[in-house]
Amino acid sequence: xxxxxxxxxxxxxxxxxxxxxxxxxxxxxxxxxxxxxxxxxxxxxxxxxxxxxxxxxxxxxxxxxxxxxxxxxxxxxxxxxxxxxxxxxxxxxxxxxxxxxxxxxxxxxxxxxxxxxxxxxxxxxxxxxxxxxxxxxxxxxxxxxxxxxxxxxxxxxxxxxxxxxxxxxxxxxxxxxxxxxxxxxxxxxxxxxxxxxxxxxxxxxxxxxxxxxxxxxxxxxxxxxxxxxxxxxxxxxxxxxxxxxxxxxxxxxxxxxxxxxxxxxxxxxxxxxxxxxxxxxxxxxxxxxxxxxxxxxxxxxxxxxxxxxxxxxxxxxxxxxxxxxxxxxxxxxxxxxxxxxxxxxxxxxxxxxxxxxxxxxxxxxxxxxxxxxxxxxxxxxxxxxxxxxxxxxxxxxxxxxxxxxxxxxxxxxxxxxxxxxxxxxxxxxxxxxxxxxxxxxxxxxxxxxxxxxxxxxxxxxxxxxxxxxxxxxxxxxxxxxxxxxxxxxxxxxxxxxxxxxxxxxxxxxxxxxxxxxxxxxxxxxxxxxxxxxxxxxxxxxxxxxxxxxxxxxxxxxxxxxxxxxxxxxxxxxxxxxxxxxxxxxxxxxxxxxxxxxxxxxxxxxxxxxxxxxxxxxxxxxxxxxxxxxxxxxxxxxxxxxxxxxxxxxxxxxxxxxxxxxxxxxxxxxxxxxxxxxxxxxxxxxxxxxxxxxxxxxxxxxxxxxxxxxxxxxxxxxxxxxxxxxxxxxxxxxxxxxxxxxxxxxxxxxxxxxxxxxxxxxxxxxx
Amino acid sequence: xxxxxxxxxxxxxxxxxxxxxxxxxxxxxxxxxxxxxxxxxxxxxxxxxxxxxxxxxxxxxxxxxxxxxxxxxxxxxxxxxxxxxxxxxxxxxxxxxxxxxxxxxxxxxxxxxxxxxxxxxxxxxxxxxxxxxxxxxxxxxxxxxxxxxxxxxxxxxxxxx
Numbered sequence: 035x036x037x038x039x040x041x042x043x044x045x046x047x048x049x050x051x052x053x054x055x056x057x058x059x060x061x062x063x064x065x066x067x068x069x070x071x072x073x074x075x076x077x078x079x080x081x082x083x084x085x086x087x088x089x090x091x092x093x094x095x096x097x098x099x100x101x102x103x104x105x106x107x108x109x110x111x112x113x114x115x116x117x118x119x120x121x122x123x124x125x126x127x128x129x130x131x132x133x134x135x136x137x138x139x140x141x142x143x144x145x146x147x148x149x150x151x152x153x154x155x156x157x158x159x160x161x162x163x164x165x166x167x168x169x170x171x172x173x174x175x176x177x178x179x180x181x182x183x184x185x186x187x188x189x190x191x192x193x194x195x196x197x198x199x200x201x202x203x204x205x206x207x208x209x210x211x212x213x214x215x216x217x218x219x220x221x222x223x224x225x226x227x228x229x230x231x232x233x234x235x236x237x238x239x240x241x242x243x244x245x246x247x248x249x250x251x252x253x254x255x256x257x258x259x260x261x262x263x264x265x266x267x268x269x270x271x272x273x274x275x276x277x278x279x280x281x282x283x284x285x286x287x288x289x290x291x292x293x294x295x296x297x298x299x300x301x302x303x304x305x306x307x308x309x310x311x312x313x314x315x316x317x318x319x320x321x322x323x324x325x326x327x328x329x330x331x332x333x334x335x336x337x338x339x340x341x342x343x344x345x346x347x348x349x350x351x352x353x354x355x356x357x358x359x360x361x362x363x364x365x366x367x368x369x370x371x372x373x374x375x376x377x378x379x380x381x382x383x384x385x386x387x388x389x390x391x392x393x394x395x396x397x398x399x400x401x402x403x404x405x406x407x408x409x410x411x412x413x414x415x416x417x418x419x420x421x422x423x424x425x426x427x428x429x430x431x432x433x434x435x436x437x438x439x440x441x442x443x444x445x446x447x448x449x450x451x452x453x454x455x456x457x458x459x460x461x462x463x464x465x466x467x468x469x470x471x472x473x474x475x476x477x478x479x480x481x482x483x484x485x486x487x488x489x490x491x492x493x494x495x496x497x498x499x500x501x502x503x504x505x506x507x508x509x510x511x512x513x514x515x516x517x518x519x520x521x522x523x524x525x526x527x528x529x530x531x532x533x534x535x536x537x538x539x540x541x542x543x544x545x546x547x548x549x550x551x552x553x554x555x556x557x558x559x560x561x562x563x564x565x566x567x568x569x570x571x572x573x574x575x576x577x578x579x580x581x582x583x584x585x586x587x588x589x590x591x592x593x594x595x596x597x598x599x600x601x602x603x604x605x606x607x608x609x610x611x612x613x614x615x616x617x618x619x620x621x622x623x624x625x626x627x628x629x630x631x632x633x634x635x636x637x638x639x640x641x642x643x644x645x646x647x648x649x650x651x652x653x654x655x656x657x658x659x660x661x662x663x664x665x666x667x668x669x670x671x672x673x674x675x676x677x678x679x680x681x682x683x684x685x686x687x688x689x690x691x692x693x694x695x696x697x698x699x700x701x702x703x704x705x706x707x708x709x710x711x712x713x714x715x716x717x718x719x720x721x722x723x724x725x726x727x728x729x730x731x732x733x734x735x736x737x738x739x740x741x742x743x744x745x746x747x748x749x750x751x752x753x754x755x756x757x758x759x760x761x762x763x764x765x766x767x768x769x770x771x772x773x774x775x776x777x778x779x780x781x782x783x784x785x786x787x788x789x790x791x792x793x794x795x796x797x798x799x800x
Numbered sequence: 801x802x803x804x805x806x807x808x809x810x811x812x813x814x815x816x817x818x819x820x821x822x823x824x825x826x827x828x829x830x831x832x833x834x835x836x837x838x839x840x841x842x843x844x845x846x847x848x849x850x851x852x853x854x855x856x857x858x859x860x861x862x863x864x865x866x867x868x869x870x871x872x873x874x875x876x877x878x879x880x881x882x883x884x885x886x887x888x889x890x891x892x893x894x895x896x897x898x899x900x901x902x903x904x905x906x907x908x909x910x911x912x913x914x915x916x917x918x919x920x921x922x923x924x925x926x927x928x929x930x931x932x933x934x935x936x937x938x939x940x941x942x943x944x945x946x947x948x949x950x951x952x953x954x955x956x957x958x959x960x961x
Contacts, residue, residue, distance in 0.1 A: 047901070051898065051901070051908065053835070053836070053876065054837065057836075057902065059830075059840070060830075060836035063831075156827075157823075233900070233939055234849060234939045235841065235902040283900075283901065285900045286902060286940055317843055318842040318847075528900060529900025529940055531899070691896050694896070695940070695945070699939075699942050701942055702939075702943065725844055725846070726844065726847055726937070727844070733933075733936075733943075734929075734931075734934050734936070734943040734947065735930050737944075
């Protein structure tokens with residue numbers, strides 16, 4: 035049976051192509067609609083909220099402000115913190131974040147919720163929400179991080195003494211003497227603009243009340259249902275068995291839906307307060323204002339190399355603008371600090387970083403979450419050093435990339451999980467060579483001939499990605515009375531094809547055909563624990579959890595067979611769906627399941643199932659190299675990405691079609707963040723990118739064809755899989771920036787998104 | 801709020817309904833008729849997820865009012881049937897032209913209009929497909945599989961005339 039490694043057509047496709055997907059908004063029939071009243075100023079004190087006019091509107095069943103909610107905690111409990119070993123090694127510190135779910139005294143960003151209207155339909159809810167009158171006393175606004183750190187800056191959060199949300203630093207080797215001995219030292223400030231996931235489906239939460247029990251069923255467009263449940267329970271004081279969080283079809287997540295949101299707590303609460311089923315369907319303006327954003331970093335990087343271009347020391351000091359707050363700040367700054375070392379030999383480093391509060395919108399982990407930023411800074415620094423030395427961008431990388439002789443390669447630093455970092459790669463230099471085979475520099479001449487009006491340049495970018503972070507993922511496999519195998523994991527799907535690839539793992543592990551297995555959507559009532567889908571972890575964690583649980587299910591089946599037939603357990607065998615023992619009639623899963631039916635051998639026995647948690651010691655590392663050829667229009671500075679290639683050291687591919695899709699989609703998002711997408715803010719903290727006219731998503735004319743080479747490198751987990759969800763995104767900015775510099779011959783791109791006007795200005799100055 | 805009576809055909813079924821003037825076509829289809837395959841991605845006419853055919857031309861249902869389609873014939877993703885629709889759907893799946901599937905209905909409707917338009921280049925070119933699909937946004941696939949799927953589906957159409 036070779037299901038793993040096969041591009042099995044996706045099971046999700048039939049319903050989605052028929053228009054029969056079941057997204058959050060599609061399930062809203064009969065529910066009352068919630069419309070949130072949101073702050074239209076970035077920082078201020080709430081003076082009064084007058085809801086009387088709204089309350090009198092037709093169809094309105096309630097208008098709620100913070101003091102009516104009866105919350106235990108008016109904030110979301112922290113989602114995670116790093117391991118003590120990592121904290122000790124990096125002097126990691128984190129502030130106590132208590133951003134209000136619904137503002138009670140103060141607002142911290144435009145879009146923060148100040149009231150909620152519940153009405154019989156969306157139109158009426160919007161009418162009423164417009165009549166809620168909110169009075170503010172404006173406070174000084176902080177938009178830029180440098181201003182937030184100023185000694186005179188207002189401290190944005192009352193419980194804190196500064197605007198620092200988190201900090202860390204580490205040093206190894208001797209960067210000072212390395213710098214003193216360097217042939218070339220390049221120092222530069224790099225900025226990665228604020229952009230984000232922006233899935234095509236906005237967020238949404240539906241709650242239905244079971245009036246018999248008082249329990250609530252919550253459907254939310256999320257990647258992390260169990261964390262949502264925890265957030266609801268922590269804020270409301272409800273027990274976990276009073277809330278059941280379900281995951282509908284999710285229209286893309288990419289990290290912004292791997293967050294716990296105020297709306298996910300408030301909608302269930304409003305259902306309880308009104309005694310009605312209620313739904314909130316986010317609109318695009320709300321999404322671009324109030325959903326978690328990403329990136330927004332500034333780095334000061336100093337790279338020292340010897341006369342041959344070999345890295346002697348890396349020094350980087352960075353700031354992350356987390357806006358009004360981020361439940362993921364620890365992960366973002368840790369990812370950034372760790373991945374800044376890249377896939378290279380770096381003998382000495384001094385790295386420090388901080389997360390900074392401002393009055394922009396909140397931040398979560400967006401595809402890569404610190405990795406793309408780190409890659410951009412390190413790769414740009416290498417390009418700068420290469421230029422100073424007269425080396426090509428490719429050559430300086432070839433001299434520094436780790437090779438098979440270096441593996442496994444330890445870093446003198448623990449990962450976020452406290453385990454010492456050891457790169458488990460194959461040959462990173464060979465991976466760059468593979469990318470260049472797909473897209474050699476000779477392509478420049480071809481493209482120049484095809485586009486005589488453009489300046490053409492070739493660029494490369496490398497990355498290393500820690501994937502499959504633990505500590506665990508849970509899986510449960512049940513056998514229905516008809517013998518069908520049903521699989522559920524905590525790794526909720528947001529479009530990655532889990533119904534297919536997880537079924538492949540289960541079917542292969544059980545020696546069954548695909549048709550025998552069904553993967554169920556995650557719900558917290560059926561699966562007690564789980565973590566979720568993010569950080570390129572689902573294939574690694576949930577995949578191995580399924581394989582492990584399948585083995586347990588077979589053991590349970592063998593025991594039940596022995597019990598029913600009196601066979602010696604040691605003699606009970608299982609192969610391809612059939613249990614057998616000497617002198618006994620062989621039975622399949624269906625017969626086994628039906629032994630518990632009335633009048634059968636095991637009457638009253640509960641249905642067969644197995645559940646387990648797969649724990650991994652630490653992450654597995656996926657390395658890759660991107661190569662691109664771009665065309666720059668000399669008159670306008672507009673950049674077209676003409677050609678693109680990605681080679682990556684993945685592990686075993688459960689479904690190659692799905693993995694390839696992850697890389698392709700990742701590149702598209704990378705192109706967006708590099709060239710088009712930015713959440714812009716005015717000096718008063720007002721968001722300026724609140725429609726798709728202003729927030730530019732890449733379209734079919736902007737995203738190139740991508741060539742992909744998968745270099746399978748084994749890794750030490752039972753399935754041998756590595757994560758690949760972020761591989762396509764991470765190095766795009768680095769590669770495109772390098773190609774632009776090569777095309778123009780007069781730029782050194784240091785900031786994204788790369789504005790045509792910047793390029794045009796540079797070209798005009800030469 | 802003034803209500804209006806409208807008569808229209810949706811997926812070949814005759815319908816008469818009383819609707820407020822401000823009700824969008826998308827909400828009419830989704831909430832009144834239960835045709836939830838028409839998705840709302842931006843509600844201001846940019847992303848194309850809500851694309852439907854009105855008298856065989858693609859229209860953004862999010863910025864069209866239900867009263868505007870009085871007397872018209874509407875086709876939603878649920879109403880895409882026949883050999884071309886079958887080929888498109890099969891090609892989208894084979895080419896991995898969808899991941900989360902939220903934008904997919906809009907792409908299928910736009911692609912149907914493109915291939916049914918006799919003035920298209922024959923055979924279709926990738927550039928033409930990309931240009932024609934540029935009003936539909938996909939956040940998952942990078943468009944590569946979508947473009948290939950449309951080319952696949954049309955190639956058959958072109959060959960068989």
